[in-house]
Amino acid sequence: MTWTFTEDIGAYADAVEAWLRRDPALNTVPLTVLDHSLRGPVADGAFFAWWTEDGEVGGAASRVPPYPLLLAKSPPHAIERLARDLAAQGRPLASVVGPGTLAQTFAAAWGQPEIGRVDERLYRLSAYARPDPQPSGEPRVAGAADLDLVVEWYRRFRRDAGVDDGRDPTPLVEDRLGHAELMIWQVRDRPVALAGASSPIEKMSRVAPVYTPEVHRGHGYGAAVALAVSRKALADGAEQVLLFADLAGPRSNMVYQAIGYRPVADFSRIRFGARHAVP
Structure with missing residues (x-):
């Protein structure tokens, strides 16, 4: 069970695109970010990661400055490990966004003060x-x-x-x-x-x-x-x-x-303070 990190958008796409497409609704933002990143140059400092468990991709995350760390649907234990790995790498991080419970799981594992939060609801057009x-x-x-x-x-x-x-x-x-x-x-x-x-x-x-x-x-x-x-x-x-x-x-x-829009799931964007924050 491990996270693989890369700055190569092509390698990230090869690893996770098919997996992300299995649930295009909950992974709507990661898919859109992937699509836009493949269209043109990727911002300096961007990184991409995927979680592998029992030989299969089971989670993904990315950070394209100046936007927050973006979490795709992943197991909670993988998100806790992601926070520890990023802290060990000394990567600067000011905020995280993703499915509500996962964003909160990451924030708890990251261990820095929460200084702001935006809670959003994802809707799908029904009729x-x-x-x-x-x-x-x-x-x-x-x-x-x-x-x-x-x-x-x-x-x-x-x-x-x-x-x-x-x-x-x-x-x-x-x-x-x-x-x-x-x-x-x-x-x-x-x-x-x-x-x-x-x-x-x-x-x-x-x-x-x-x-x-x-x-x-x-x-x-x-x-x-x-x-x-x-x-x-x-x-x-x-x-x-x-x-x-x-x-x-x-x-x-x-x-x-x-x-005609109906609720699908809730998401959160959480901002951090203290030593890991960037301007």
Whole structure:
């Protein structure tokens, strides 16, 4: 029983991709990170790991700076061992994200003070329903001409969500525009909301972000564009469409359920203090 560590994204993909695809819903974020990492250069300091037990892969984790350590579905004893191995290697670590119980297991084994937590619920589209009332306007796929607007909305979304790392989102937005993954809701040709859905992986697509500028909130545009991009994902071949909602925001959770999303599992993002933290 052991963790294997590598900085080679190709070796990681060879080892874990088939295993991750066995449960594309619970592994939606690790699959998306893997897909994006294979598309282009990987950030300096990134590492990837997989857990082997009785000769079989049974867990996975990755860290692509500046994002948290990301846990895939794994046995609790493997997560405890991961914390010990990372501490022994002296790897800097400020936060962890993953299925709620696993993130908490890692935090307990890591042994550093918890200085913040975000609890989220993963939802899956069951049977979509139109927003009630249906807002005015219509959706369209975002294109290259929308780059500056979408980049600015990405920055605002990150600030509002408390995940702004100061990095320029332009390369990510360009990539997503190139893959037709973003949609805009517009009213009389005026953009009022944005939503994205990842290209299907193992017939799974995940909706993110969903953003409405403050001046346009309260009209149902966010729900409408989230539903529009969800339907596009289904048309593009997805059989499962997923999204995360912050449990601290009950209204957004109610809105997503109202348009047809149902709970799957809870996840947590935990931040640490003390000696292992990085700026």
